[in-house]
Amino acid sequence: MDGLHSPFGVLGQLKEKRGLTHEQIMWSQPWAMLLLEMADEPRYVKGQRPAPVVDNADDLRKILQSK
Numbered sequence: 001m002d003g004l005h006s007p008f009g010v011l012g013q014l015k016e017k018r019g020l021t022h023e024q025i026m027w028s029q030p031w032a033m034l035l036l037e038m039a040d041e042p043r044y045v046k047g048q049r050p051a052p053v054v055d056n057a058d059d060l061r062k063i064l065q066s067k
Contacts, residue, residue: 010038 014025014034025034054060 010035013038 011022011025014020015022020028052059052063054063
């Protein structure tokens, strides 16, 4: 699904996912904090990862040598 980029879509998403009321969203935490929390939530992404994931030094060495 794509969308929910406007402030109204984000408000609706917060209400649905967290069970918050409009008043709680508007007055409980700073708006920037809510946006940062939402951006950091885990989510599923189809296709290849946009960037390689490095778990250890060997992975980093392989990525750097391939470029």
